[in-house]
Amino acid sequence: MADSNSPSAPQTLIDGNVLAAKSFASCGVTHMFGVVGIPVTSLANRAVSLGIRFLAFHNEQSAGYAASAYGYLTGRPGLLLTVSGPGCVHGLAGLSNAMVNTWPMVMISGSCDQKDAGRGDFQELDQIEAVEPFSKFSVKAKDVKDIPNCVVQVLDRAVAGRPGGCYLDLPSDVLHQTVTESEAESLVTAALNSSESKPIANGSEVPTSEIERAVELLRKAERPLIVFGKGASYARTENELRKLIETTGVPFLPTPMGKGLLPDTHELAAGAARSLAIGKCDVALVVGARLNWLLHFGEPPKWSKDVKFILVDVCKDEIELRKPHLGLIGDAKKVLELINKEIKDDPFCLAKSHPWAEAISKKAKENVSRMEAQLAKDVVPFNFLTPMRIIRDAILGVGSPAPIVVSEGANTMDVGRAVLVQTEPRTRLDAGTWGTMGIGLGYCIAAAVAEPNRLVVAVEGDSGFGFSAMEVETLVRYQLPVVVIVFNNGGVYGGDRRSPEEITGPFKDDPAPTSFVPGAAYHIVIEAFGGKGYLVGTPDELKSALAESFSARKPTVINVTIDPYAGAESGRLQHKN
Ligand code: ADP
Numbered sequence: 001m002a003d004s005n006s007p008s009a010p011q012t013l014i015d016g017n018v019l020a021a022k023s024f025a026s027c028g029v030t031h032m033f034g035v036v037g038i039p040v041t042s043l044a045n046r047a048v049s050l051g052i053r054f055l056a057f058h059n060e061q062s063a064g065y066a067a068s069a070y071g072y073l074t075g076r077p078g079l080l081l082t083v084s085g086p087g088c089v090h091g092l093a094g095l096s097n098a099m100v101n102t103w104p105m106v107m108i109s110g111s112c113d114q115k116d117a118g119r120g121d122f123q124e125l126d127q128i129e130a131v132e133p134f135s136k137f138s139v140k141a142k143d144v145k146d147i148p149n150c151v152v153q154v155l156d157r158a159v160a161g162r163p164g165g166c167y168l169d170l171p172s173d174v175l176h177q178t179v180t181e182s183e184a185e186s187l188v189t190a191a192l193n194s195s196e197s198k199p200i201a202n203g204s205e206v207p208t209s210e211i212e213r214a215v216e217l218l219r220k221a222e223r224p225l226i227v228f229g230k231g232a233s234y235a236r237t238e239n240e241l242r243k244l245i246e247t248t249g250v251p252f253l254p255t256p257m258g259k260g261l262l263p264d265t266h267e268l269a270a271g272a273a274r275s276l277a278i279g280k281c282d283v284a285l286v287v288g289a290r291l292n293w294l295l296h297f298g299e300p301p302k303w304s305k306d307v308k309f310i311l312v313d314v315c316k317d318e319i320e321l322r323k324p325h326l327g328l329i330g331d332a333k334k335v336l337e338l339i340n341k342e343i344k345d346d347p348f349c350l351a352k353s354h355p356w357a358e359a360i361s362k363k364a365k366e367n368v369s370r371m372e373a374q375l376a377k378d379v380v381p382f383n384f385l386t387p388m389r390i391i392r393d394a395i396l397g398v399g400s401p402a403p404i405v406v407s408e409g410a411n412t413m414d415v416g417r418a419v420l421v422q423t424e425p426r427t428r429l430d431a432g433t434w435g436t437m438g439i440g441l442g443y444c445i446a447a448a449v450a451e452p453n454r455l456v457v458a459v460e461g462d463s464g465f466g467f468s469a470m471e472v473e474t475l476v477r478y479q480l481p482v483v484v485i486v487f488n489n490g491g492v493y494g495g496d497r498r499s500p501e502e503i504t505g506p507f508k509d510d511p512a513p514t515s516f517v518p519g520a521a522y523h524i525v526i527e528a529f530g531g532k533g534y535l536v537g538t539p540d541e542l543k544s545a546l547a548e549s550f551s552a553r554k555p556t557v558i559n560v561t562i563d564p565y566a567g568a569e570s571g572r573l574q575h576k577n
Helices: 016-026 041-049 060-074 086-101 127-134 144-159 172-176 181-193 208-220 230-234 238-248 271-280 293-298 316-322 332-345 355-375 385-398 410-419 440-450 462-467 469-477 522-527 539-552
Strands: 013-015 031-034 053-056 078-082 105-111 137-140 165-171 178-180 224-228 252-254 283-287 308-313 326-329 404-408 428-430 456-461 482-488 532-536 556-561
Touching (some): 016 041, 016 144, 031 060, 053 469, 086 165, 105 172, 144 165, 178 181, 224 271, 271 355, 385 410, 385 539, 440 462, 462 469, 469 482, 532 539
Parallel strands (some): 031 053, 308 326, 456 482
């Protein structure tokens, strides 16, 4: 037998696909989402053989949404693999979603042969140019030897500073070039050694004087409030926030995806007194949440004009954009640690009898009991509240680890946000900063593989579900513990609400632009693939479907018939439509 170490022995050659898979595996990547095809099928297969779980989707859009949510849930970049040209364009949905939500993600697309670029090659596109508006950092491997370095760079950059999407372009010719196995090993080792060890600004640079100022502002405030968002969730600040809130007695308000960092049921939760809390607070410490549309830009009439904002954000540009009273740039976890340390030396606490704490608590209790009175009614045909209450109770009944709730759709998401109770961090995924519809099944798949101990429950409008409904086959194929509940009101916002004057012209007999086929049998779609489907229209039917599917933890669709006129057009954003 030839001695493989002897200089004359033939060396095993590996191609760019193998080298890319090896590079990702060496960086600790464990999951990849995508759609295979020319020229990346071999990359996916090689990744699997190296221990990376490849979740194969029907559409890059859903796979991209999955990658973005995976990045948020794990704090490690979610990976999307696509084919060239149209595959890359479909993937942009995910990349842009990652950028707008500030979640770490890497899109890897195959591209056409470099020598044929510009000559009308198969699925040709200047992909580096196409991803530009949505990518923090993009790189093309122009030679097989570039691959390990490019992989390390995109993974590092996706989590550095403000998280976001990065792009790696792998031309088909590069994927077919070869290097020897030993050369591959040294290239990967060298690339790993060049990796940046400080992925995020750690916050220890915040000057002590600014931490002291923040604490002084909170201490002297008459009506302080702590607001936190999905940046605080991403930064895993639950322990630091709890310590801060419970030692100071300051009421808190989570944004929709901040919900769960502290339980919604906490006695200092101001969610049910949101208007009072933001309208009257005089100092607001805002952690990992932008003062964008979701927080009414931090301006009157929703906020008082004199409110002093203390913003904590990893992104300097964000602080400069909002011009707060005080900006603390750094990782939220570290900054909160410094704030807690400063308070420890000279503690203060709002007593429960403090007028502000008392007013918030009183208002929250009033609003909760008003809502509970509505929720207590069993309305059939279903409105949005009755099934949402039943779902809330079923989810709470699961206990810990709490299910991850995925939610989209205008009325379904709005009502769900108010009614569903979050008790654990990072257990709510919704349409997010961009109001992205179509995230549902992708987010479910990401959540199921990122947090295998948790049940995943999607609460979706029928319109939201329709964007990615084919991915129910993906749920069944991987046997993921996902229960998708479809609020079926027969269309976008439900039934046809047009006035007679609007129903004119040669196509007046077409269904309204907001309408779908009435009574669509979504539960049968999953049965086509061997999953479980339920059609429900009464409280007892819904309770029984939830009990069975939550204990089975198998791919399920529960098709809930809702009164088509129960919701409102555009949900709670009517002024924008
Ligand atoms: P929400 O939608 O919950 O209001 P946003 O997405 O608007 O939250 O804001 C999240 C903010 O968190 C972004 O401005 C982002 O820069 C910031 N962020 C992300 N990671 C961190 C971190 N580790 N520490 C502090 N801020 C962070």
